[in-house]
Amino acid sequence: MTATATRERILDAATARFATQGIRATSADRVIDDVGVTKVTFYRHFRSKSDLVVAYLERQAEGESGWMRSERREGDPRATLHALATGIGAASCSPGFRGCPFINAAAEFPDAEDPVRAVVTGHREWMRAQFAELAAEAGLADPAAAATRLMLLRDGAMVNGYLADPATIADALDAAFGAVLDAG
Structure with missing residues (x-):
């Protein structure tokens, strides 16, 4: 091998x-x-185990980043957010899902200086930047504030997903993402 x-x-x-x-x-x-x-x-x-955890999170980040890029609908931020909501709803409600690996790792490694936490922070900053880009593409006045709202909604769906029906989570997240865009 x-x-x-x-x-x-x-x-x-x-x-x-x-x-x-x-x-x-x-x-x-x-x-x-x-x-x-x-x-x-x-x-x-x-x-060390810490190196293993960092590699695990880097692998998770690579997978999630690739997935988010694959869901991108060029020139149509609303369609992109709809696709993301559908995917997040399905993933967070899938059998065996135990929550977002980044949120879970952040809870277990609260020290901001820990290498594990650095990977979590880096991935979340990347994701927030993706949401800000979508908000800017949608013409929102404050893309950074919209990105924060979209991240909060995504996190809530990831935490609530294994407690509910995938379609319910996806529909609720899609509506909430749309409300952020509509609020301008």
């Missing part, structure tokens, strides 16, 4: 554990056991 494949298997196991048990509650030893590698192999790929 290649080093890249082993690293991916470790990240896959960590992702499953972090989602179901939380990051802090998941030990490196548990991930090592799940993958069936030695500690030496694990630490060859990740110097």
Whole structure:
């Protein structure tokens, strides 16, 4: 097995554990056991559990960023926000969903100087910038304020998703996104 494949298997196991048990509650030893590698192999790929968590979040950010870009409807910010609302509703209500990995990580790593928190902050800033760009494209007077509102709505949907029906969450989020655009 290649080093890249082993690293991916470790990240896959960590992702499953972090989602179901939380990051802090998941030990490196548990991930090592799940993958069936030695500690030496694990630490060859990740110097510490913190490095594993950073890699996990970077992978999540890459996936979410790619998805958001794929939902972009050039020249139509309302259609883009509708597509995002539908996707967020579906994802947040999917079986096994336990909340946004970035919100969860922020709760578990409150120190702003922690490398884990830096990844969370970086991804959220990127996402806020995407929302600000959509707000500017829609002609809103204060795209930064609109982006903050859109982020808050997205976060609420991610937190409430596993408690409700996907269509309900998607419809409510779509209506709320539209209200932000309509408010100007």
